[in-house]
Amino acid sequence: MLFGKRHFLLELTDYEVRLVQVSGFGHGYRVEAVTHEAPGDEGAINRALYALGGGNSSSRNRVRVALQPRSAYFLLAPLDSSQLVKSAAELSSFPRDHLRLDDVPYLSQIIHPGTGAAYKSNSTQREWVFAGAKASAFEDFNARIDAAGAKVVGAELAPIATIGGVMDYMRLRQMPGGLLTVFLGAETSQVFVTTRERLVATRTLPIGVKGLIAACQQAFELSGEAEARATLFAGGPAIAEKASLIIERLQREVETFAGFYELQAGQGINSLCIIPPFSALEWVGGIVAHGMGTPLFKPDYAAWLEFQGASWAPGLDIQHLGAAWLPTFSLIAQYNTHGSTSTSI
């Protein structure tokens, strides 16, 4: 493999770069190596590539990337019969009209909430997932990753890729009811509820890591934001006593949404998954789940990889990886090539 192509799964957030080297992007892949670097910039991507022996050669390094641009939108919405006859291109103004997006070009996709397939007109399916972000955001990420020494061969929105991942995992574990996933962002957070069959609800919460930093600064009565940030990311016993105070607002927002969902859907939230943009914030999930009295979803990557017919390099510790790695591993997961079946509603 000295001169062969190297395949990577990359997740890029504002706080961290997570890189997984795989043998290939096809079925039966093998996870070769895992690393993460902070913060989420070109330098970190470059360091991560070097750490996995990738070097600075964009002609050799192929990456599939999970992104969460600030301009990303994510909407589960019903279409009426007059809209269902339209093509995907004709429906492109739908999220624009619903979400008051900026008047700039967006890249958008419409996805079936059950099967995850692309939109087809004249379908009996009424609800569809609309997702996208500014075209310029994708271009920026592309340029940054290219500059860091890798060629982007696929770019996905992290929350969308993760929906497929958690649904697959729910099928693997035969998890009942609804799973509430909180996708922590910098300023806002995407939350969505999935069952084994489909995506059932989505919402954007007005709190993210920056809100947690502010709460941390207030809780510890720190003078500067940088200090608060360091304290929050350090986590551990130092933060334990004030942890519930720091996540108070996040927990309240999540609880409100969960309550709203349960009331509206008449279906319970059986577990909670919190995906932080930074592995150091894995502890947030435990505190929020504890505060809400809901079991915390902790992915078992070994079981999931086996379920997918994938393998991992001997000696590679994948068991310790937290929920933050779900988007990265979801990038390669294929949901129609192994035992489980997707049923649409």
Next chain:
Amino acid sequence: MEALLRLFSADKGGFPAWHPNFQGLTHITGTSSNGQQFLKTLLMVVLMGCALTAAYVEWELQGVLASVRNLKQTAVSMSVANVQYVKASDRFLDIGRETQMIVDFCGPTRDWLQMALTLFESRPAEAVFKSLGLKVVPLPKTAKNQPLVQALQVRLMGSIRGETDVALQVLEAYKEALQVTPLFKGRILSIEVSNLTRQNKVNLIDFELTATLSLLSP
């Protein structure tokens, strides 16, 4: 086999389940931006407005054309009546003229007897009257558009005994006498003596006195 399955599972022009790829996506939703949408809507509204205006103008034009047709029909149907009315009007005018003539004729007759009496009462002793003529005559027009003015012409024929100069004096005196009578006063347009003819055999001079009087009473 897996590759085949994937091939079939992926929608035509779509993506593998839960892997919508934004890399190299050419379909940009921003092409139909809100601004352009607004312009499109505006254009549509303007075009609709134009179409509606055109339709309204056309509709109004149809109405006008219809009323023109109706009016033409009315004009045709009324032209028959109009001819009758014109004829009636002409008849009325004719009757009017005749009536005027009668009025003109009858008007002066009121004072004909008085006229005759006046003429005879003031008759000079030397004169005898042979005939008296009274008629209504039109005055000669002095201007083109002058309305017709009629006058009463008094024509008195008679004879005077004696010489010509004596006869002339008598007649002159008679003229002056007539001019001051209430009936003649202020009404005389002209008064003259003509056709003086001497009849030597009977020593008489025939004369003719013509006076033109305005019809209006003084």
